[in-house]
Amino acid sequence: MLIINIKQLQILEEQYYYQGNLFTGVGFTANEDKIDNRYIFSDCRKTGLYQNKHFPQDQNHLHLDRDSIDFAREYLDGLAFYKNHKFSGIAYELEGEQEFCRVEHFIVDGIILASVGWYVSGEQESLKMDNNNIVQVFEWFRDGSIRKIGIYIIEQQKMLVQINITEPNKLKSVRLGQNYFNLVDTYNSELVFHYFETRNFFYNYDIDSSLLLMGLGVDDVVFDHIIAKCNLQDMSSIAISNTSLTESSILKLMKIDTIKIN
Numbered sequence: 001m002l003i004i005n006i007k008q009l010q011i012l013e014e015q016y017y018y019q020g021n022l023f024t025g026v027g028f029t030a031n032e033d034k035i036d037n038r039y040i041f042s043d044c045r046k047t048g049l050y051q052n053k054h055f056p057q058d059q060n061h062l063h064l065d066r067d068s069i070d071f072a073r074e075y076l077d078g079l080a081f082y083k084n085h086k087f088s089g090i091a092y093e094l095e096g097e098q099e100f101c102r103v104e105h106f107i108v109d110g111i112i113l114a115s116v117g118w119y120v121s122g123e124q125e126s127l128k129m130d131n132n133n134i135v136q137v138f139e140w141f142r143d144g145s146i147r148k149i150g151i152y153i154i155e156q157q158k159m160l161v162q163i164n165i166t167e168p169n170k171l172k173s174v175r176l177g178q179n180y181f182n183l184v185d186t187y188n189s190e191l192v193f194h195y196f197e198t199r200n201f202f203y204n205y206d207i208d209s210s211l212l213l214m215g216l217g218v219d220d221v222v223f224d225h226i227i228a229k230c231n232l233q234d235m236s237s238i239a240i241s242n243t244s245l246t247e248s249s250i251l252k253l254m255k256i257d258t259i260k261i262n
Contacts, residue, residue, distance in 0.1 A: 003026040054114055179217065
């Protein structure tokens with residue numbers, strides 16, 4: 001969603017335009033370090049107040065320009081302070097002369113619990129959430145396809161999944177924790193977005209010329225799903241670390257002269 005300063009909008013006959021086009025998105029006003037009057041615009045008209053759907057719905061949150069907040073990294077591990085007090089509220093990372101919002105942060109007692117990033121063109125770029133049990137990280141390409149996913153289970157101190165994609169539909173690295181598919185089903189209701197929750201999901205992807213496989217959740221069945229669409233002859237290297245792959249899968253790779261196995 002495009003989030004911009006209302007001063008960039010033109011009003012013609014009670015309709016709002018941005019760069020000559022009817023505006024749909026969010027408009028805000030900035031009063032020094034405070035962000036005020038956050039409105040939703042739909043088909044060029046104000047339709048209501050804006051609150052990020054990933055943040056708790058509280059009209060009393062303090063909304064500030066991120067630059068006005070002091071992240072005291074040197075002595076308090078990055079806690080956010082505002083006027084010498086731990087900050088609670090929403091901080092906006094703005095570009096230009098407070099013209100565009102690139103990232104929204106939800107902060108409680110100085111700790112960032114959720115962050116939502118946006119491309120300047122308005123598409124969502126990222127989401128990171130920490131709900132005291134699971135840390136979730138998602139990143140997307142401009143076309144909306146997934147670029148990165150990471151899920152960490154805090155209570156088990158365990159990385160559940162971490163997948164990186166170099167360009168739409170090309171896997172660069174796959175890390176799956178032990179019993180991944182059972183665990184992801186257990187935590188399903190707590191996940192904001194749902195990717196790679198079944199082995200069949202890998203059928204939608206090709207692989208990069210170099211690939212990293214990690215974690216005991218990567219077994220022969222997962223491996224066969226990962227390589228199902230690709231031509232192994234196009235690969236140059238593959239790195240394998242602490243997986244459950246058996247000799248049969250390794251032999252498939254060793255038969256191809258062009259692949260370097262690390």
